[in-house]
Amino acid sequence: MKKSLFATVAILSALAASEQAWAQAPASTSFEEVIVTAQKRTDKLQDVPLSVTAVTGNVLAQGQVTNLADLQNSVPNLNISPRNSSGVVAIRGIGFDVLTVGAEGSVAVHTDGVYQSRPTAALASLYDVDRIEIARGPQGTLYGRNATGGAINIISRRPGAVYNGYVNLSYGNYGAYSAEAAIGGPVAGDVLRLRIAGKVDHHDGYGTNLYNGSDIDNLNSGAVRGTLEYNPTPKASFSLIADYFKRDDNAYAPHFAGCLAVCSPATATQRGFTVPANLRDVNIDVEPTNRNELWGTALTSTFDLNFAELTSISAFRHGSSYYIFDLDGTAQKNAFLTREEDYHQASQELRLGKQSETIDWLVGAYYFHEHNNARSNGHFPDFQAPALTQIFMGGILTTDAYAAFGEGTWRPIDKLSLTVGARYSDETKRVDDERFFTGGPAAMIARQAAPTAAVPCKTCLGLPNEVSFHAFTPKASLEYRPAKDVMLYATVQKGFKSGGFAVGQVAPAFAPETIWSYEVGMKASWLERRVITNISAYHYDYSNLQVGQVLGLSSVISNAGRAKVDGVEVEAKAKLGYGFQIDAQGAYNDARFTSYQSANGGINPNLLLNLKGNQLSNAPKWTGNLGLEYMAPAFGGDVTLRGEIFKSSRVYFSPFNDLNNSQQPYALLNASVKYQPSGGHWFASAYINNIENETVKGGSLVTVGAVGSWINTQLLPPRTFGVKVGASF
Helix, strand or coil: CHHHHHHHHHHHHHHHHHHHHHHHCCCCCCCCCCEECCCCCCEEHHHCCCEEEEEEHHHHHHCCCCCHHHHHHHCCCEEEEEECCEEEEEECCECCCCCCCCCCCCEEEEECCEEECCHHHHHCCCCCEEEEEEEECCCCCCCCCCCCCEEEEEEECCCCCCCEEEEEEEEECCCEEEEEEEEEEEEECCCEEEEEEEEEEEECCCEEECCCCEEECCEEEEEEEEEEEEEEECCEEEEEEEEEEEEEECCCCCEEEEECCCCCCCCHHHHCCCCCCCCCCECCCCCCEEEEEEEEEEEEEEEECCCCEEEEEEEEEEEEEEEEEECCCCCCCCCEEEEEEEEEEEEEEEEEEEECCCEEEEEEEEEEEEEEEEEEEEECCCCCCHHHCEEEEEEEEEEEEEEEEEEEEEEEECCEEEEEEEEEEEEEEEEEEEEEEEECCCCCCCCCCCCCCCCCCCCCCCCCCEEEEEEEEEEEEEEEEEECCEEEEEEEEEEEECCECCCCCCCCCECCEEEEEEEEEEEEEECCCCEEEEEEEEEEEEECCEEEEEECCEEEEEECCEEEEEEEEEEEEEEEECCEEEEEEEEEEEEEEEECEEEECCCEEEEEEECCCCECCCCCCEEEEEEEEEEEEECCEEEEEEEEEEEECCEECCCCCCCCCEECCEEEEEEEEEEEECCCCEEEEEEEECCCCCCCEEEEEECCHHHCCEEEEEECCCCEEEEEEEEEC
16 A cells, blocks of 8 residues: 555656646647537537546547446446446445346446346447446436436447448457457448447456366457448438347356354354465365356437437347356355346337427437346255255246436526426336245256246245336436536436345345435536536435345345435546646545344344444445546657556445455556557557556455355456557558
């Protein structure tokens, strides 16, 4: 940590020197405008009265960005932690710590306008991206489905009016390599255009399974996407996108990180089974396996009706995921648990809207259907009683969601705008063939169907297997522009996330959660866009939080009373002259329970605890990032040096705020150098991330009491370095 402090002082000293240089320097180039569609219409980023961060494709291409998790250090209050093969996305502390198969996140992830229902999709590859928009705060009007935390919109590149493309190659330590390429352009003039893009990612394991010497926490993935645009008339256009992603590796290994309290006799380490001294290694007899396969199609149709524009997005997606991990974290025999899903989803969205100088309006309707065969198979170690040897939890979860929404902005005078909106949501959840089974000697292995023996079911117990939820989520926003490039705004809106079933628990449904959000902010550009500063402050009233934890032999979902969230976010960047540029973001986020009582199943399942005042999961109070760039002409082009530091306060991984089940405050240092010749048709760069080789817990869970309630943690990458080259045309 001392090195981090020295690095911070060095960066600040360099900034002080550059600020002195700026005072003597001629005007530097201004920041270019970024166009976003966070409000489902075209706006300049600085004109959107929301806390939105946009990361452009050029920034992604030049950095080492594999998936959304690689962005969290550069976006205020964004936390994406790997947990049991899923991407647990939290914004301002609003996320989910639900471990049950079939669970849904509280941040809505969209790709080219299509909602991605499964949390595993959050860790799919990013490639050939035009931009990524991260909207913080509940999105109850335009992104109403399960967006209590916010929305992440991934927008891929379009074919373009002329032929264009690129190839990017990288190689680094741990045998890492990546190849990304795209080509697109007109097939038949302006009428028909095509673009094809793909990416392959690989790196060897960040650790070793000492039991058999194999790599763990490695990466093997590939993805491809095709986009076909058809413009038969000036008033009609169609865009058909098809994509495929596959991953097959030994990622998300269960690293034994101790116990919540003193390890009990049920813990394998108390009976002579050892764990490695290096946390990045494991010593387990069940090889971790992570398989994820996704594919889908989406047709976006746009029609100019003169009085308004009509947009239709029709989409179908299919996916399967399979993850197996060692249940006791050691070489003790015959202990594993799987997480398996086979699903398909279909969605249809219709929007009608128009933008003008005084009024912008948009109305729409949305339908979503998902069929998900979600299940877990497990086996307990041999020392357990035969009745606890095997376990199966599963069922078929069906979701049907309908919504109608609208939003309008009125500008009565030049400096003032008023926006109002609302959404009505109607959702039905149904679970069929649900089973919870603990069994005797009949062998049960991963991917086996539910046992045929008579076992308890929801309808057998008189519990309903279908529930419906309804919600009205309004929004109101006021914008005032005291100066040309300064906007003040105040927004109040409501967010809603549907309730449902913890599949395989054969238990009553859990209730929906809601948030009322109150936010004020300022977005400003100074000195002809050489300096940009954005600041926001917010307060949330959060009701019926959906929380997950392990109780008994399985994970459950329950509602946790109430919580409040208060915070401030600051984003700033400046071109300082003489090639210097600084960017910084910082956040204070106080996300805490105000009413919640629960037993900690990992310590004493019979003792009810008052958790009032505890921090929400994945919600550090303080985070910040500081970056400094220097670009100078050299060798017939430009050389760019960049250094950055990210710091975070403690992160808890459960509502109980156990110190053992948390990540202590940490800092990460990154650096890079890039050369690009005049003309900019190719580049070469070198990078080093996590310079101090910090071991950082990205997420964790506490296993069942039958194997000792030990902490299974996943880790962020160690020190990585390499080179990258790219060419475009």
